[in-house]
Amino acid sequence: MYDKEMLKHVLSAYGPSGREETASEVIKSYVAPYADEVYNDRLGNLIAVKKGTSGKKIMFSAHMDQIGLCVVDIDEKGFLRVTNVGGVNPIISIAREVVFKNGTRGVTFFETEKGAKETTMATLFVDIGCESYEEAAAKVDIGDMCIFAGNFVEMGNKISSPYMDDRIACAALIEAFRTMKSEHDVYAVFTVQEEVGLRGAGPAAFAIEPDINISCDVCGMGDIPNCVRMSVKLGEGATVKAMDSSVIVPVKVREFLKNAADKRGIKWQNEILRSGGTDTGAAQRAGKGTFSGCVSIPTRYIHAPIETIDVRDYEAAVALLRAAAEEKELPRV
Amino acid sequence: MAYDKQMLKDILDAHGACGREKGVRDTIKAYIAPHADEVYRDAMGNLIAVKKGTSGKKIMFTVHMDQIGFLVRSIGEDGFVRLINQGCINSARCIAREIRFENGARGVTYFETADKTVLTAGITSQFVDVGASTKEEAEAIVKVGESAVFASDFVEMGSRIACGALDNRICCAAMVEMFRAMQSEHDVYAVFTVQEEEGMRGASPAAFGVKPDLNITVDVTGTGDIPGAEANDVVMGKGPAVKVKDMYITVPEEVIAFLENAAKKANIKYQYEFAPGYTDAGPVQRTGAGILSGGISVPLRYLHTPVETVDVRDYEETVRLLCAVVAEKELPQY
Known part of the structure; x- marks a missing residue:
């Protein structure tokens, strides 16, 4: 049984890219009791360390930032004009509930006279119930960011919620970190600013100089009606990444993960993500380079506020991350 | 703000898509029955609450309770x-x-x-x-x-509320508030109609059955006060709108004058509505041998989305206007 309250808490913590402090505090509260050391680096990455005896370092990374909208202007009637933080579809963003860090709530709409076909971030706006610039500026400042609201919807084995990307992986890393027994130094790194270009993971990996990095993120799937073909299915296990836009995972790393899974009977699938990058790539090229791989949780409807996962895949990811940490031999050059 | 928030939330939350209005009908019935002399449903599924008067005249309100x-x-x-x-x-x-x-x-x-x-x-x-x-x-x-x-949340934003189904549950709630507070010499019929969203199918049979001297349809209307909106003079926070025209009715002058007069006497600010949509007001007008029919509308942004938004001040002023209308001794003549 997974820790549902922890998952809900982690899913709902505010933390758009570059504004991850609240999410970092929430995650810290869950990992600190199990860590020898917990700290934030200069970029804001949260790093929890559990010391081992082998002299080797294994790093796990899951990004804690989330996509959202940033206020670029407040007009004279109190409407907020916004731009995207990360990959946000402007049409999907219409008629949504949003929330700011200070609790201010609003709804989105667009300039209808131009028609939906011309909807871009420039014609989207946020209504926070204000009638003037002054009234709105008292609640929200230019540069403030909002995130999309939504519910935790349980549907059999599946759960739908905003921000499964990548809080489901943060929760998986928390669960694994709590229970893992490793001979190595384990670094659980909750990275910042992944959604705006994998900006946090590289500096963290540079500082840690791990023998191997395993990222944990979400990946797409091919089991919804009439979608682009992809072998990944919900409910068939965590994935072992072969490739995405940011990385080609070394064969040695993939074999390491597959063996760790097979030894323990953990269900896994092969994953090739046609488009989209992950911290896996940023960590691979940090410093003099490091072995880097990725375990993903298959997710439907990524970057919409109804991202959907299968609890069995989540549990498989937890088991696989723990298994990787418990392997005595790490991949060697 | 003094309005009954729990009642509004319950009515918003009740299920009632077109032709499947049982949930919302039961919810509204529970709220309005204590204030009515009689509550019944017709074959269409319309819910009709009656408060008897002494004038021998009947004033009917049509308020659709179905949702998209x-x-x-x-x-x-x-x-x-x-x-x-x-x-x-x-x-x-x-x-x-x-x-x-x-x-x-x-x-x-x-x-x-x-x-x-x-x-x-x-x-x-x-x-x-x-x-x-x-x-x-x-x-x-x-x-x-x-x-x-x-599915949608009840989002409070200052004097504004956002929620799915505000079209037209905000007006269903206004009708309950009116029944609680009103004084009238006339028989007052609150008709919560079915299947408005799929072509105004419920109102006309109800009007045929009631045969009122006057029908006022209470619904929502779009606003022109959002960025890049089509031209529309209706704005949030400036009071209910008196319907002049929508796609299915041009409201008779005597009905408009009657509503304006009631509003002025009660010192209620109002606006004029020229809507590019339709409401129950039109079909009721052409029921039987014809019925005097008009409309009062609550300004609403982002129509037919899960974030429909209204201003609580407009809601409260709508309730006041409805009470002022039923308090009028003389109904419009033709």
């Missing part, structure tokens, strides 16, 4: 559920939504991404994920014909 929604059209072998919409809903607004079925099941919507975009994926290229992997699993959750609506 969906019916399950089919369930695929893959366990994905296909819907058909009820009422006018922009296809793109239907994508990536949480929906709630009448039986309590929940699901999320998406579209066929291989050859469609958010803009080209009509309702037939969309599907609901209810968490099932096979047809059998899905059929254990929902059946073909099951009714569904958008």
Whole structure:
């Protein structure tokens, strides 16, 4: 049984890219009791360390930032004009509930006279119930960011919620970190600013100089009606990444993960993500380079506020991350 | 603010897509019955609450209680559920939504991404994920014909509220508030109509049965006070709108004058509505040998989405105007 309250808490913590402090505090509260050391680096990455005896370092990374909208202007009637933080579809963003860090709530709409076909971030706006610039500026400042609201919807084995990307992986890393027994130094790194270009993971990996990095993120799937073909299915296990836009995972790393899974009977699938990058790539090229791989949780409807996962895949990811940490031999050059 | 928030929330939350209004009918009935002499439903499913007067005249209010929604059209072998919409809903607004079925099941919507975009994926290229992997699993959750609506939150933003189904539950709640507070010499009929969103099907049979001296339809109306909106003088926070025209009615001058007069006497600010949509006011006008018919509308932004937004001040002034209308001794003459 997974820790549902922890998952809900982690899913709902505010933390758009570059504004991850609240999410970092929430995650810290869950990992600190199990860590020898917990700290934030200069970029804001949260790093929890559990010391081992082998002299080797294994790093796990899951990004804690989330996509959202940033206020670029407040007009004279109190409407907020916004731009995207990360990959946000402007049409999907219409008629949504949003929330700011200070609790201010609003709804989105667009300039209808131009028609939906011309909807871009420039014609989207946020209504926070204000009638003037002054009234709105008292609640929200230019540069403030909002995130999309939504519910935790349980549907059999599946759960739908905003921000499964990548809080489901943060929760998986928390669960694994709590229970893992490793001979190595384990670094659980909750990275910042992944959604705006994998900006946090590289500096963290540079500082840690791990023998191997395993990222944990979400990946797409091919089991919804009439979608682009992809072998990944919900409910068939965590994935072992072969490739995405940011990385080609070394064969040695993939074999390491597959063996760790097979030894323990953990269900896994092969994953090739046609488009989209992950911290896996940023960590691979940090410093003099490091072995880097990725375990993903298959997710439907990524970057919409109804991202959907299968609890069995989540549990498989937890088991696989723990298994990787418990392997005595790490991949060697 | 003094309005009955719990009552409004209960009425907003009740299920009532077109032709599937049982949930909302029961909810409204429970709230209005203590203030009515008689409450009954007709064959259409309209809920009618009556408060008797002494003048021998009848004033009727038509307030639709149905909401935009969906019916399950089919369930695929893959366990994905296909819907058909009820009422006018922009296809793109239907994508990536949480929906709630009448039986309590929940699901999320998406579209066929291989050859469609958010803009080209009509309702037939969309599907609901209810968490099932096979047809059998899905059929254990929902059946073909099951009714569904958008899930939404009750979002308070200063004097504003955002929620799905404010069209037209805000007016259903206003009618309950009117029944609680009103004084009238006339027989007052509050008719909560069915199937307005699919072509105003419930109001006319109800009017035929009631045969009122005057009908006032209470509904919502779009505003022109958002960025890049089509021209529309109605704004939020400036009071209820007196209907002059919509696509199915040009309101008789004597009815407009009657409403203006009632508002002025009670010192209520009002606006004028020229709406590009339709309401129950039109079909009622042409019922039987014809009925004097007009409308009072609550300004509303983002119509037919899960974030429909109203101003509580407009809601409260609408309740005051409704009370002022039934307090008038003389109804319009022709």
